[in-house]
Amino acid sequence: MIKILLLAFLLYGCSTAEIELSGNIANPATISSEGRLDSILTSYRSEAAFLIAADGTAAYLPASSYPYLYLYKSDGEFHAQSDSLPAFCNLKNISEISLYSPAPSYSLSVLQGNQSSEIYTPFSARLAEFRLLGASSRYGNYASKYESSSPFRLPALEDSILTLTNDGKYIWYDRTDFSHAFSLQSNHFKLEADTLIAIWQNPPQQDIFSLHNTIDTYPSPLLVIIIDSYGHIYHQHLAALGEKNYLHDLDVQPLRSAYPPKSRYNIWALGSGDRLQNRNEARELFNFTTFENSVFLGGAIRLFAKEIEFVSAIDTLRYNDYAIFRQAAERIHSDKYDLIFVHFVSIDEAGHDHGAYSIERLEQTKLVTSYIEELVKLWNGDVLFVSDHGMHDKDGKGTHFRAIDEDIIGIWGMIK
């Protein structure tokens, strides 16, 4: 009996108290060891931590305060102790620490299509579940005190919402069904069994998948011009700068890109009408049966089946859109083709090299849009122009992979 009691006591005393780690981290984790907060969190790059106690009180600490907080176990629970931080940081029975990192593994964009999107991270959403009581400092170390308030809720949504999950699936929901299916998880936002990354309110009517059918059923010869990375936000930016180009004279409409907003995924969508994530190696891409002679010029994206003549050699050099333009002009003059794809990539290249809003990209845009204008004049038929995605700037270099307005809204239009 004594042994049993002793064992029970030992089990209780050494119970595996754990703190859940959540927020902007790649994978949920737990803390089970005592120590200084900076040592405990050393393998997690974070700029702030939000410590949450079981009673609903919480403290927000910038990373500079981590060395002053000690986590210890007592009676099977984790507590915090500090002599150098405001007294409210001495939380009892800590159940969770949510970490802020400026580069979250998962985020949720509420897209409006006009740069006014809100971006929520698991950290910011968890923090929104608490009410700020105030900030305080001790020995120059600041912290903020919070108390539990109400569960995270997205702002008022439209009656009908288009959702995007991280496997590239777009699904419409009505508001009520969405609210039942949506939840905040430890390090991501969940929609039924999937990870939700974006919600579109009033999304662009056209998406790149359905342009496949537009081409496939087009009743007359068609020139398709793909302008890599020329997003709708960039198009508007040029107008605001007073740097209008040939495209500004046309009816340019926003286009919903495939996710991730990268060329490979979007060229696949244009060529198949489906997601690259659903890839079937046997599938015939760019197999537009209504056309007799087709050619794809440019683009080093090797996705193509044999049914279309694919001229990629001209694209082995960078900034080589002039060669693509020349090849396209030759094909048009030959009068042999009833479907020509022309993929200009140098606006994308200039953005990656010099920045999404750089002078170099602006100059390259002027050049490429002048080629487009020339080809439209040469082509005796209708023209579909489309961009595969947009681009945003990160530390002076252009990049595009996020579910944000700049990246995921391309353009399209018809010239008849």
Add this chain to the structure above:
Amino acid sequence: MKMETKHFGFIIILIFLSASIAHSQALVLHHQSGSIDIIAEDFTDEMLTTVQTSRILDGKEKTELWVGIFLEHLLEAHTIAAYDEIIFTADDGYQVRLSRQEVNSHTCLLALRKDNQDLASFRLVIPTLREMYWIAELSYIDVVEDTMLMDPNILFSAENILKSLPLIIHPLSYSRQKAYLFRRLIIDYLPYTSGEYILKGSDGLERRLDYQSYLKNALVIPHEDGSYDLISPDMPAGMWIKNIAYFQNKAHGIAYFFPNAFSSYEHFSQITGLDFHDTKTEAFTNSGKLLDKANDWLNLNELKKIRIIK
């Protein structure tokens, strides 16, 4: 994650007591013009009030009778009318902060006696709020005209970020003026965007604006002379900030500065309240170079980010 809510009922019985308070409970009331020692003996019987509270403890309703002075009466007695927040601190450092709005919407009693027993010290009793607000051993009341602003530990050059953002046509202008969205300036750099911001103009004008009410749709307008204005369709033109120089979310230590808004390093220090001469900093330049100090005004324009190290 969801907190259980306890329900309190309370009855205020306005009885002007004749009974005296036996012990000399004391606290310090601090406000802008100084500190006042408050001791129980100072209160006349007319100032004391009895409040009855009832709360559910261990499944049973417990009724308690508190005798003390209403906070608003104490403030009135010392002619304290203007404040934004009151911070209550206990002997052990426990703090509760109440905004002016909260103080006005709840009954706050500084209790000296409970169920006819003298308390050892003041206790804050707010019948309509949870027990976590009922501070025992209350020793310090700080009446502040402004909530504490966290010192910045990272400063970003706003101009540097704006260079990497798209422009839009200014939606409030008929002259097709160009503008940046304020939210785009902050959204990738702050842990959260909500809350109150301190914004300062080059002329020292300071505004405190809530993100949801005023800044969510704000625009940053660039001018040819390198200055920027902050405007918003959600605020009258009189609240717009000409030649914005600095802003910070109050609740965390990330701030933004506009180098072109400052005429000198002294001007920068005056507006921001920061002086790098006595502070250890790391500074990152546009070209990615790391400087161990950011105290040279000549390079402030070249800086992308300054990290202040304690």
